[in-house]
Amino acid sequence: MYSGSYDDYEGSYDRGGYNEYDYEPHSGDPQADLEYDHRMHSGYARIPDTVKNFLGFLCNAINEGQLFEIQNLYENTFPKLTEQFYDKTPWPEEAEVRQVVGEDQLFLILYKELYFRHLYARCPNNLNLQARYNSFNNYCDLLNCILGADRPVNLVLPDQWLWELIDEFIYQFQSFSQYRARLAKRSREEIEETTSSKNYKIWNVLCMLNALHSLVDKSNIKKQLEVYASGGDPDSVAGEFGRHSLYKMLGYFSLVALLRLHSLLGDYYQAIKVLENIEIHKKSQYSHIPACQISTSYYVGFAYMMMRRYSDAIRTFSSILLYIQRTKQLFQSRTYQNDQINKQTEQMYHLLAICLVLHPQCIDDSIQQHLREKNYHEKMFKMQCGDLSEFEACFQFACPKFLLAHPPSLTGNTPAEADYMKDATKHQTEVFMDEVIQQKMLPTIRSYLKLYTTLPLYKLATFMNPSSQTTEKDCAALRTHLLCFKHKMKNVVWTKGTSGLEGSFQSGSELDFYIDHDMIHIADTKVANRYGDFFIRKILKFEELNHKLHSIKL
Amino acid sequence: MVESMRQTVAAFLQGVDRYNPNNIRDLENYVILQSQENAYDLEANLAVLKLYQFNDNYKIDITCQVLLKALTNLPHTDFILCKCLLNHEKCNESPIKEIINLADLLESCEFQLFWQLLQDRKMQELCSRIVGFQDSIRKFVCHVVGITFQTIQKSLLTQLLGGVDDNTLKHWVQKYGWKEIEDDMIFIANQDENIKTKNITEKIDFDSVAGIMASCT
DSSP states (O other): OOTTHHHHHHHHHHTTTTTHHHHSOOOSOHHHHHHHHHHHHHHHOOOOHHHHHHHHHHHHHHHHTOHHHHHHIIIIIHHHHHHHHOSSSOOOOHHHHHHHHOSOHHHHHHHHHHHHHHHHHHOGGGOOHHHHHHHHHHHHHHHHHHHSOSSOOSOOOOHHHHHHHHHHHHHHHHHHHHHHHOGGGSOHHHHHHHHSGGGTTTTOHHHHHHHHHHHHHHHTHHHHHHHHHTTSOTHHHHHHHHTSHHHHHHHHHHHHHHHHHHHHTTOHHHHHHTTTTOOTTSOOTTOOOHHHHHHHHHHHHHHHHHTTOHHHHHHHHHHHHHHHHHHHHHHHSOHHHHHHHHHHHHHHHHHHHHHHHHSOOOOOHHHHHHHHHTTHHHHHHHHHTTOHHHHHHHHHHHSOOOOOSSOOOOOSOOOTTOOHHHHHHHHHHHHHHHHHHHTTTHHHHHHHHTTOSEEEHHHHHHHHSTTSOOOHHHHHHHHHHHHHHHHHHEEEEOOSSSOTTOOEEEEOSSOEEEEETTEEEEEOEEEOOOOHHHHHHHHHHHHHHHHHHHHOOO | OHHHHHHHHHHHHSSGGGGOGGGHHHHHHHHHHHHHHTOOOHHHHHHHHHHHHHHTOOOHHHHHHHHHHHHHTTTSSHHHHHHHTSOHHHHTSTTHHHHHHHHHHHHTTOHHHHHHHHTSHHHHHHHHTSTTHHHHHHHHHHHHHHHHBSEEEHHHHHHHTTSOOHHHHHHHHHHTTOEEETTTEEEOOOGGGTSOOEEEOOOOOHHHHHHHHHHOO
16 A cells, blocks of 8 residues: 555656556547546456455445444455455446445545555556546545535544545655656656646645645644643534544644645744644654654654754654654554555664764663664764765655655756756755754864863864864864854754744753863763663563473473 | 734734735735844745745845845754755855855854955845844854853954954943953853763662562562
């Protein structure tokens, strides 16, 4: 389903993700193409009985609001059947499904959402422009259905499904933006098709924002969170719609989606701001979907890192990585989520490594150990030595796939190899690397300062430039670096309150200093060895051994 | 004037209306007003850049003012936030490119070089439109000096502040509660009170080991 689609996506182009234009009579007329597709499929696809039964059960369960039944069908049966019958082929078309379940508008919309999600993940060959449009329109139908009603729609879906629905909505937007941006591989008609005014709204960033904001507003989720954060009962302000689980959770997930969307556009301020009143490290009634928690922390941590709030970034990453370490077994059974979660976990370890190089500080032992075991230390060592390409490589591996907010202008003289998508990532990388370059001297200075409690300025200047006679100019340059050191290590750190943007200036890094006359006075953080964990582990081992010995029968 | 504007703008920045291109004129005027009246509203300024991003047309003049205003709010990282909303081409366009260069110097604490570059006629013209620009930068300089030094040479401080005259220097020293002492030095603060070696030792409370102790019988 969803998993791995980030990676598959790029590859699928080369495997001919849309090359059907080369051998299919593409008319350019959406309606005709749609019919053509129908004929193609109904020709050979007959729905197996197990699948028919599944569709019937699911439709029934949804209509009767049997949450556990829906959950089971969605989380277990659907992936199983996908593997069995539709591993690399699409699920049955809407028309065929209609014959099975009858004219059930809402169910068909939900079914199509699953259908397209599967298409994106497993059937890149069938994912043509029209399919992308149809999927978008299906989302619009769903939103109209949910948001347009006078009373809350009588529908319950598992939160897992709701999260994946919203997550997929953003993913497909991201995917479309990439698709549109890869101009070089598009035919002229296709380019015109994507930029024509009638299709302008499809997968348009303003539509996305509008949709998500509408879900947020309809559910009153912001007010609910505010009341919840201050200890009150969110239902008291939720209103008719917001009390309904469907709206409440869609509202909450839309906030996370906005966090992601703003991040992809490089707007880190709005990204953090949209999560006001959500304390992401606290367990709450909204925080029971692991994939959502992990995604939230990834984007929040990333935004903090870009804002040079390293302490906050490190806190965010450590906390979620610890959670992942502890609950690892939970994700293993559901493989379709696993890939996504594992990828994001690895990305977060990279980001954490970067943050720890720029802002060394104590972190939890088990995270430290993971960094050591998985060879992050080598990367960190290179970065500490000022290897800029290592910084860049880590950043580009770990950053989200950034987006351009508007379609590239097509004035006719576009270079053939134009790939506008990379521009967005390139720009964010540049901004980050500018910061790294400004801080380039700091690790070296830190490594010297660590050895002393006091150190004369001129002596450090000599260390920095051992080959030549130390001059007043060297001292002046060093003084600048020292000022820079202090400036960069004093950052806003969140302390309390409901907004992640707030905080106070703190020097959270492990090494600090001040200059008196021409003497540097250094304050380090000394961490004593920890024995508690060691002894507890030994005690448990001993217990186990003892237990075994007792159970041996002679 | 700025205050009433701040409220109007804050109101429509709440919801989807922040992306409404019809608001751009108001927001741009607000930027100009901030420059003239030495006020500052990061969120509104980011909204302008975001609208430029979405609509792919932008006024370089306004963008420059937003960027320079962001510099006045150092040590906060507003400038980075603004930069992230531009793109590669814009960053290389003059005079945005030069402003980024200025930011680079400030972020690296190359204050003397910064003041030198500010002498450039074009730069002077740009910055003169931001009321209180130089003093805002001096505030940032004082912030960095304040956290770094226990005592600093008077001559060095003068340079860092952009070669100010004696009276101006006295003004800044007084403002931050610093003191002129012998040997042409300035006493900043007793840093050893804030900057101390920390020892982190393991503390194990009884509750966290009670369970395991109970089982060891």
